[in-house]
Amino acid sequence: MADNELQQVHNLLIELQDVLKKKFALESEIESLPKNLSGKRAELIRAREEFLALTEKYNLAKETANRTALDYETAFNQRVSSEKKMETVSTQREFDALSKEIEEAKITETGLNKAKKATQEEVDALSAQVAEKEAALDQMDKEVTSKEAELEAQIAESRAEVAKYDEECQRIREQGVSESVYTKFSSIVKNKNGLGIVPVHGQVCQGCNMILPVQFVNEIHLGNSTMYCPYCSRILFYEESEDAIDYSAELQDMEEEEQNVTADFGSDVDIDLDSI
Ligand SMILES: [Zn+2]
Structure with missing residues (x-):
C-alpha cells in the first residue's frame, strides 16, 4: 500500500470516527429511553393491584351488608309474627312464653339493625374509595399511554437519524475503507469512547499512552x-510531535531482556474484538 493511499484511508477513518461517534451516542440514548418510563409503568402496575384488592374488599363488604340486611328482615318478620300471635293467646302460660319470645326477637332485631347500618356505611365508604382510586388509575393510565406514544415517536425519529449516519458511513467507506477494517474500526470506536484512530508521538500511542517498540513504530512510519x-x-x-520523548534506549533494554517482545506485534496482529 502506498504511503499516500494509507494516508487517504486514515483520513477517511477520521471522518468515519466523527459520524460513528454520533451514531453510537444516539444508539445508546435510544437504548436508555424506555428506562425513563419503567418507573411509571411499575407505579401503574402497583396501582392496578391495589385497585383490584380494594374492589375485592368492596365486593366482600357488599355481600356482608346484603346478608345482614336479609337477617334483619327475617328478625323483623319474626317479631311481627310473634306479636300477631299475641291476639290468639288464651292462657297465662302461653302469654308469658310469647312475651319472652317477643322480647328476644326485639333484641335480635335491634342488634341486626345496628349491624345493617354499620355494614352499609362500610360499603358506602369503600364505594367512594373505589371511585376515587379508579379515577386516579385512569389518569395514570392516560399519562403512561401518552408518554409511551411520545417515547415511540422519539425513538422512531432517532432511528431515522441513525439510518442517516449509516448512509453517511457507507458513503465514506466506499471511498476506500475495506469491509474488514471498517468492521474492526467501528467496534473499536464503540468500545473505546469514540476514539478508534490515534497518532503515535515519538514512540507513545496517544490512545493509551503506552510506549511502543521501536521496530513497531518504524513500521507505522513506513x-x-x-x-x-x-x-x-x-x-x-505516525505524527511528528515536538514533545515526543525518545524511548528507544529504554526500549532497547527491554527488548534485550525479552527477546521475543516484538513477536506479538505487527500489522497482521489478529485483534480479538470481543475482548476490547
Ligand atoms: Zn494504544
Missing part, C-alpha cells in the same frame, strides 16, 4: 499497512 496498537487496539498513524 505506512505499508493498517497498524493496530497492541495495547488498546486502536488504529495508529
